[in-house]
Amino acid sequence: MSVQSREIAAAAGRPDGVAFDSPRRYGLVTRLFHGTLAALVLWQFTIVALYKIFGETPWLNGIARFGPHGYVGLAVLVIAVCRSLWRLSQLRRQPPQERGARGRLARLSHLALHALMIVVPALALVRIYGKGKGLEIGGVTLIPATGREEPWLIAGPDALHGPLSWALLVLIAGHVGMALAHTLVWRDGTLGRMFGRL
Template sequence: MAKVQQSTHPAYDAVARTLHWLTVLLIAMQFVIGWTMPDIHKGTQPVGLIAWHLGVGSTLIAVMVIRVVWRLTHWPTPDELPPLLSVVSRITHFLLYAALVAVPLLGWINASSRGWTVRLLGLVPYPALSETGSDFGHEMGDVHGVLAWVLFALIALHVAAALFHRFVLKDHVLQRMLPHAGPSNDSPRNQ
């Protein structure tokens, strides 16, 4: 039986990889649901695809909280990138994390302004982040829609960069986030 060859390049740990791919799945679901659900108007009820959008969004919020805490407490092994690529990578990752937190948060604020209860897994209610009928909450719904497109563009840039690393630079940056990518060298930040 052939032995699977391990990469000598350090990978992200299993928790970071799992959270990354779970985020990918949830975001893909959100974009499909968001593009296919009916428009939301005054008096629209959170049923059907709108309920699904709220449910997946509430799960995304929970995953992102865990992901941010994990990232803040575990340093990934630095990539061996040229200085300019390293700076671009850090900026892009920061913007991705910011958008991945802001977009569902703004959706939650908007849902609260409509009097909708956002529930994790349909069970655990999240607190309202704006009063029912709040003009601010309704405006955040518009910002939510615009930032979703910004998030989409950042994701496209992230995917393009991963493919650039794999097929042009032929380095191991992409493989670090794939299963069986090699030994993890992530370390807790407090060590």
């Protein structure tokens, strides 16, 4: 079989190419969303953990400047919303979910994970507005500065942002743990859907 014939045969098994999801694996777009969000969220928690361990130091402030917490949080929010919309568009294409209680638990945990990646940074934006400071990135005003504080817009986000962030971390740890269990214990090829061949 010629190279061209092999490419045609491969394309026949992947009618929409590598960008879209299919019943046997997640596509390139889903994988890019997954990897980007994982990297950004890992950065956020790593910097927060380092500040809690070492306190505010010049070297840590220098590292944190590479990805300021607020800017990275905003990026997480935007990408998580895009990821959720993409996921909805791919529901009929995606690999089938596991059946039974374990499958239901997986669906609920994924839903909670995606929701928190939107809610946690959104709460921070509400808090910024409540403090009247506003938010500007690259000369573009995203949140107008009012110059006055609104305590009721600060109290709720202040109370929820931290605990929900740690809840997100717990869900991420569970997500990683289950991925390892699928690979090392059940050996069912689940991890290959996200990281295997396109």
